[in-house]
Amino acid sequence: MRVAGAGGFWGDDLDAPVRQVEGGPIDYLVMDYLAEVTMSILHKQRARDPEAGYARDFVSLMERILPTCLERGIRVVANAGGVNPGGCAGEVARAARRAGVRGRLRLGVVTGDDLMPRLDELLAGGHELCNMETGEPLAGIRERVTGANVYLGAFPIAEALGRGADVVVTGRCVDAALTLAPLLHEFGWAADDYDRLAAGVVAGHVNECGAQCTGGNAMAEWWTIPDLDRVGFPIIEAEPSGEFVVTRHEGSGGRVNPATVTEQIVYEIGDPAAYATPDVVADFTTVRLSGAGKDRVRVTGARGRPPTGWLKASIVYSGGWRAVGTLVYAWPDAAAKARAAARVLRARLDRLGLRFDEMRTDLVGWDSTHGALAGPPPPDLPEVQLRVAVRGSERAPVERFTREVAPLVLTGPPSVTGFGEGRPRVREVAAFWPALVPREAVEPFVRVETREA
Amino acid sequence: MAAVKLVELAHARSGDKGDVVNIGVVAYEPEHYSLLAETLTAERVQEHFGSMVKGKVVRYELPNLHALNFVLPRALGGGGTVSLMMDAQGKVFSTALLRMEVEVPDETAQRTRGRGRLPESLYLHGEETHG
Numbered sequence: 001m002r003v004a005g006a007g008g009f010w011g012d013d014l015d016a017p018v019r020q021v022e023g024g025p026i027d028y029l030v031m032d033y034l035a036e037v038t039m040s041i042l043h044k045q046r047a048r049d050p051e052a053g054y055a056r057d058f059v060s061l062m063e064r065i066l067p068t069c070l071e072r073g074i075r076v077v078a079n080a081g082g083v084n085p086g087g088c089a090g091e092v093a094r095a096a097r098r099a100g101v102r103g104r105l106r107l108g109v110v111t112g113d114d115l116m117p118r119l120d121e122l123l124a125g126g127h128e129l130c131n132m133e134t135g136e137p138l139a140g141i142r143e144r145v146t147g148a149n150v151y152l153g154a155f156p157i158a159e160a161l162g163r164g165a166d167v168v169v170t171g172r173c174v175d176a177a178l179t180l181a182p183l184l185h186e187f188g189w190a191a192d193d194y195d196r197l198a199a200g201v202v203a204g205h206v207n208e209c210g211a212q213c214t215g216g217n218a219m220a221e222w223w224t225i226p227d228l229d230r231v232g233f234p235i236i237e238a239e240p241s242g243e244f245v246v247t248r249h250e251g252s253g254g255r256v257n258p259a260t261v262t263e264q265i266v267y268e269i270g271d272p273a274a275y276a277t278p279d280v281v282a283d284f285t286t287v288r289l290s291g292a293g294k295d296r297v298r299v300t301g302a303r304g305r306p307p308t309g310w311l312k313a314s315i316v317y318s319g320g321w322r323a324v325g326t327l328v329y330a331w332p333d334a335a336a337k338a339r340a341a342a343r344v345l346r347a348r349l350d351r352l353g354l355r356f357d358e359m360r361t362d363l364v365g366w367d368s369t370h371g372a373l374a375g376p377p378p379p380d381l382p383e384v385q386l387r388v389a390v391r392g393s394e395r396a397p398v399e400r401f402t403r404e405v406a407p408l409v410l411t412g413p414p415s416v417t418g419f420g421e422g423r424p425r426v427r428e429v430a431a432f433w434p435a436l437v438p439r440e441a442v443e444p445f446v447r448v449e450t451r452e453a
Numbered sequence: 454m455a456a457v458k459l460v461e462l463a464h465a466r467s468g469d470k471g472d473v474v475n476i477g478v479v480a481y482e483p484e485h486y487s488l489l490a491e492t493l494t495a496e497r498v499q500e501h502f503g504s505m506v507k508g509k510v511v512r513y514e515l516p517n518l519h520a521l522n523f524v525l526p527r528a529l530g531g532g533g534t535v536s537l538m539m540d541a542q543g544k545v546f547s548t549a550l551l552r553m554e555v556e557v558p559d560e561t562a563q564r565t566r567g568r569g570r571l572p573e574s575l576y577l578h579g580e581e582t583h584g
Binding site (some may be wrong): 036037040132133217219220223259262263264265266267268269270271272273284285286287288289301319322324358359360362364368369370371372373387389390391429430431432434 | 464465466468469470471472473475477478479481501502503504505513514515516517518520522524526530531532533534535537538539540545547548549552569571572575
């Protein structure tokens with residue numbers, strides 16, 4: 001049973017799914033499209049157009065690969081549905097007609113993750129939806145909320161597969177569910193077989209960021225990792241016992257070894273002994289890795305416990321406005337000139353009476369990522385980019401800020417360039433509010449539909 | 454004993470969850486895991502980052518994978534799309550941690566020297582550095 005990961009976010013390598021389908025034998029193709037930032041964009045798109053709100057790239061991809069997938073019996077699972085899974089599935093059906101496979105495709109759609117239509121009902125029902133980081137109740141920002149989705153698990157997807165779906169489109173679900181679901185379906189794991197479910201979650205966690213487990217963004221001896229221009233995306237070779245091997249197609253680039261897989265296992269986790277999903281709480285600390293041949297890593301030992309009674313929701317709300325202005329200062333004393341320019345800018349903004357919730361100055365090329373750990377900049381830095389960012393609840397002051405950056409070229413410290421991209425853009429801030437929702441307030445609303453297309 | 458940079462003993466990957474950064478630190482050599490577990494305490498990591506991390510650092514251990522996981526709350530200026538930081542998703546916090554100096558036996562320092570860094574023979578020279 002081979003589950004191929006073919007994308008870690010919307011915007012990942014467009015050809016990766018094609019390479020996964022054509023580069024060797026696979027049974028399932030799974031793709032994760034939904035980062036939090038993506039959800040906020042999709043909510044905005046749907047607000048403008050009720051037909052929109054899903055990953056359009058998925059539709060053109062399906063048009064391209066559906067004939068091959070159907071011919072070889074490769075089934076596809078993707079959360080490309082975003083905030084409009086039904087609309088996405090409809091477009092996939094049209095893509096199937098264009099691809100000449102009309103009537104041969106069975107489509108599955110999972111819905112019920114969208115809490116927005118029921119948000120006030122939930123609040124009225126005594127669910128405060130408190131922010132998991134700050135503890136504040138949602139009521140304080142309710143009128144600014146633009147979207148609310150709950151992370152679903154793998155069982156609804158597995159149900160769609162059980163009803164014969166060749167392609168399953170979902171909205172928000174935990175990333176690992178995309179890989180766990182095919183394993184549930186193929187191996188018939190029970191809902192309380194927690195160790196195996198945990199193994200599937202580990203497999204999904206390894207698989208969910210695409211090439212990040214096969215040599216992409218891998219730090220250990222990065223300069224020795226071959227052929228990243230055609231990096232192989234991950235393939236999970238799963239077994240009914242829960243054991244699995246991580247590998248990549250023969251002839252692809254990259255590297256799969258315990259170092260690259262471990263880097264992915266520790267990516268974006270909290271307590272590794274309690275990786276919570278709607279289906280199981282997985283323990284990553286019991287996992288063991290061993291080499292199983294060239295570019296093959298065997299993963300064993302995952303343990304699981306029953307899931308909690310809560311599901312995680314991600315609520316998007318309007319967080320004001322922001323803009324980032326940049327200028328480049330050259331040797332000598334580049335950093336000192338840039339800092340002096342920032343002081344001039346701040347003084348002018350103050351004199352204009354502009355107030356921001358936050359203003360931040362960094363020197364790109366010196367301290368914008370390592371902060372104070374970078375130490376004081378040397379006087380002989382050849383060049384440095386001044387980056388000034390502001391954020392405020394009102395648009396007008398942020399708009400005015402964007403007009404105060406370019407004037408520094410003729411009115412500030414010398415040896416400045418790099419303003420060719422024009423005035424900075426004002427962007428709306430989509431802020432996130434993580435909250436917990438009781439399982440029983442969500443599960444009765446989850447729907448699995450399958451139909452011919 | 455000798456002071457070495459953590460980058461010679463371990464590789465690391467970091468990412469975000471809201472305003473929280475996590476850094477997974479993985480020993481290059483399994484036998485260096487216990488050394489890392491002893492020296493790389495939550496307190497030392499907290500001190501290393503200073504005002505860059507406003508919440509309390511928590512450490513988790515993954516001995517089977519010879520890795521440690523550090524959770525750094527309130528490190529991303531509000532997190533995600535709100536943050537004005539260049540590294541708003543904490544992607545390279547890992548490297549900021551690898552700058553840390555740790556004390557190791559002289560023999561270990563000798564064996565690990567240069568590990569984690571591009572070999573000198575591969576440094577960029579001449580035209581390779583441009584364009």
